[in-house]
Amino acid sequence: MKAVKRNFLNVEENIRLNKINNFQVSRYFNxxxxxLEDKLNLHFDYSEGLGAKYIRILAVYIDTSKSMIPYEGxxxxxEFKLTLPVGGITKKNALSVSLKLKEDTKLLWKIxxxxxxxINILIQLTVS
Incomplete structure (x- = not known):
């Protein structure tokens, strides 16, 4: 068996979306x-590279009440779509999204x- 290396979410990081990573990244949440209390706030403070219309955020929750039996979801x-300003993201027009950490038996585990x-783009992400 081969070990799986997971990239976990940091308090602050620069995320580069380009052809190498197929214009997408995943971060696991610990x-x-x-x-945090009940929400995870993602703040997009800065961007480099213009032309993208929106950023798609996908929050993945795992249901802790379900077993791993095949075909049981x-x-x-x-999903969230954040429309990007024409001139890119700056401190003046920063974008934010709030994700629930827990809903019933579902826990946030991947973003x-x-x-x-x-379009190659660099985004500065801050978590609070």
């Missing part, structure tokens, strides 16, 4: 890495960030 997703247009 609640013990943060001091244990992953649920919630996907992607753009659909094939």
């Amino acid at each position: 609640p013990s890495d943060f001091n 244990n992953e649920f997703t919630e 996907g960030i992607q753009i659909r247009q094939e």
Whole structure:
């Protein structure tokens, strides 16, 4: 068996979306890495590279009440689309999205960030 290397969400990081990563990244979420109550706030403070129309955020939740029996759904997703300003993201027009950490028996465990247009872009992400 081969070990799987997972990239976990950091408090602050620069995310580059380009052809190499197919214009998307995934970050796993470990609640013990943060001091949060019931929401995870993602703040997009800065961007470099213009032309993308929106950023797609995909929150993946795992249902802890379900077993791993085949065909029993244990992953649920919630999608957000953040429209990018024409001149890019700056501190003046920063974008934010709030994700629930827990809903009933579902826990946030993975976050996907992607753009659909094939445009190289660098995004500064801050978590609170």
